[in-house]
Amino acid sequence: MTSDLGDRLATWLEGLDLAGHLPAAGLPSFTRDADGRAVWTDPATGDPMTAEQLEALDAMLHSQGDDPAHAIPLQLIQVARQARLRSELAATPTHDYASLAAVRGATLDATRFMIHKTAARHRLLVIGDHRDVIVPAFQLTSGGEPRPDLEPVLMPLLAAGMDPWAAWIWLTQPAALLGGLVPERAAADPDEAELVATAAVRLAERVASSSS
Structure with a gap:
């Protein structure tokens, strides 16, 4: 179940192009193993996240907005926007x-x-x-x-x-x-x-x- 939840969260964030901005937002991040499964890491310890931690992360990521199924933390959106704007500005004169x-x-x-x-x-x-x-x-x-x-x-x-x-x-x-x-x-x-x-x-x- 932990693996399924981790994969679901990872796929969701990848689809929103937000996965790469997780560390900058102070959130746990993940990598894909040889089988393509998401391996989430606790930023405080560097250890793999437990089922309870993933469930808490899932609740937090879907806790904002009028539609909990699609809500995204404002902080993560802001970090992603800042990164996008930096990239765009770096391409200007x-x-x-x-x-x-x-x-x-x-x-x-x-x-x-x-x-x-x-x-x-x-x-x-x-x-x-x-x-x-x-x-x-x-x-x-x-x-x-x-x-x-x-x-x-x-x-x-x-x-x-x-x-x-x-x-x-x-x-x-x-x-x-x-x-x-x-x-x-x-x-x-x-x-x-x-x-x-x-x-x-x-x-x-x-x-x-x-x-x-």
Whole structure:
């Protein structure tokens, strides 16, 4: 019965394309053995899950929503969405040290210095560390300079310690705080710029309070 329940849960999650996001959501994960059977692992101990643990997991996975037969934990959906958006964003125009240096017509060292100095002032969103960085291109002018109109939007978010990927997602996706406008685009509109800056401050306050 344990095996049947484990297989059913695994097949269900695979069909929803959520199986790969279980560890990031803090949930037990599974692998398939040589016979294709699901082998579930307790993340706390690393041991195979018992029948009682699988039954508890089954109840938890189907405990949310109006239709328990098809409900999915919100946390798992959010993790999957974040992973999907990260993949999509990574495919959009970005720069590393060398490509941005070429756009700016500057040396690699000068560009590296500019990136980290500007990021330290919370005026540039940078993913990665000093050795390997991703600089999303949306925040730059055609000459490779930080967009002035984004400064009042970026500064509160980055100063609050917002995760860079989360900031990238918020800036480039329709935002509820802006009635569905895309923040980085709306910031370029003088009629919307103040609204975007205010929304960024409110979001930064939430970020700061959640991490305190």
